[in-house]
Amino acid sequence: MSFFNPGHRPTLHSVIGRGHLIVALVGVAMASVSLTLLGVLALRVYADHNLHLIARSINYTVEAAVVFNDKAAATEALALIASTEEVADAQVLNVKGQILARWQRPETGLLTELEMQMAKAFLEKPISMPIVHQGQEIGSILLIGHGGSLMRFLLSGLVGIVLCTAISAWVALYLARRQLRGITGPLRSLASVAHAARSERAFDQRVPAAAIAELDNLGNDFNALLDELESWQTHLQHENETLAHQASHDSLTGLPNRALFEGRLLRALRNANKLNERVAVLFLDSDRFKEINDSFGHAAGDAVLVAVANRVRAQLREEDLVARLGGDEFAVLLTPLQKTEDAERIAEKIIASMEVPISLPDENQVLTSLSIGVAVYPDHGLTPGALLNAADGAMYQAKRLARGAQHTAGSEYLVDNVQIRS
Structure with a gap:
């Protein structure tokens, strides 16, 4: 055999x-x-x-x-x-x-x-x-x-x-090489483009025109096939990017979701541990969201969430991150944090941004406020879960204190377990 x-x-x-x-x-x-x-x-x-x-x-x-x-x-x-x-x-x-x-x-x-x-x-x-x-x-x-x-x-x-x-052998070889350049040249170009498309997914390359009609038609057909493959690849990449974005971002506000936030928080904590830096997590919750949602409808509630997301994002630094954790709950990652007062200052700016009424789809306006809890690494936790739980607990404590003091339009937050009202 x-x-x-x-x-x-x-x-x-x-x-x-x-x-x-x-x-x-x-x-x-x-x-x-x-x-x-x-x-x-x-x-x-x-x-x-x-x-x-x-x-x-x-x-x-x-x-x-x-x-x-x-x-x-x-x-x-x-x-x-x-x-x-x-x-x-x-x-x-x-x-x-x-x-x-x-x-x-x-x-x-x-x-x-x-x-x-x-x-x-x-x-x-x-x-x-x-x-x-x-x-x-x-x-x-x-x-x-x-x-x-x-x-x-x-x-x-x-x-x-x-x-x-x-002499005839030399002339035959010369003429053969001259003729072969017109045949093998386009075939080599086609083979090179096909290899690049197969091994490197380089669908943007094209076969050049050939002097021989049959080879030129073959090249044109192959280029048409590459056009379809390139279009398919672009569409597939766009769909993959869309799916990846949808998997890691909130569809309403466009903010990162809980999974993306926790992943970024974990990397930030590892980096802070190596460089001996501090990291702050802010847990935000709307004080009047349920009332607005029940009174004006879900469209109004969505408009309030989008407005809150935009205003919070506008108060942060470029390297900071805000995410929607679900419902009317948001989280902010401040890294690196030079001192605790920087987290306080950013929280105050977020609270102040809520003093402007929010326009609803039916041309009404509402005024909402936020309750904010702050937790700082490594003071209040060493893991993402511990920091989020600490910030969440501080936020609920601030919300209870605000209700007990009957500050309906105010906002509160805790830093280092010390209550600060604004």
Whole structure:
């Protein structure tokens, strides 16, 4: 059983480039071989025709020597012509078939042997031509061709094939790379954008335009898909942010809820413990909320809660936090707290902000007040629960004292278990 390793897959660039190179080499090789074979055939015809011409020339030259059976004259005339032509072996025979004169090309080693073998393989058989004098055959000429020219032609053809193959390979690679840039470039861009979208959720990237129509259409379709994914991601992020905000904030006032407040309080206490700082928690409760809610309706009660939240938030520092704990109860986190008097001053500002009447949806106005309890870390508690309970207890004690003294429009709070009325 074999398994295919994806890491060994060839690239599109290598596949197309290899294909172009193979096609170019095969084409050049076939053309070169075809031209070489045609050249060899043409050279063979030329060599045979040339041998016949040489044979006729020798025939005219040695005719007189053959008539008088002059071996020396025949040998000299034969050598004079054969030594300058493509002849390996030339013989002059008398009428009885006896050799009257003979010339052979000197052997110089392996090259001559190769030339002879080339001549035997490609040229025709030895040429025999009769010597005729006054209408009678008095002898004959026997010629064997020499393969020197054929050898040189084949060698030059082989060199030409190699050069043409090399040039064609270079041109094929150049054209393949030029063509591949138009194909693999857009595909690489698309793959890069797809990888970024998959691994990094980068749906804002886009595939650039391509010169090839099919690749450009593919890029446009992919960009359209990215548009939809980006829109979906933005919508999903917005929904997640909305859900996260709803989970940690009050839907009416927009203030943080109890869970977020307690988490911030826990971090503030840890930081205060490390830096030896103080933290104050204010517990706020509306004195007349139930009366307003019963008399003017729930819409009026909601308007009062929103107004109280806005006025309390306006009195705090940027690093402080106000939250709605539920109903008409609010909590304020003051951190860092330099001294207890700072908590008193902020409480007084919150109380003073309630002296302005609150407008209701039905154009009526009401006046409300707050009871505030204050607890300071580490004097009144070391944990979030302990501080909230201490501030809550101080607030209820202030509310009872206010009712006992019949201050309907006043507000009260306790600091360090000392009652202060304003």
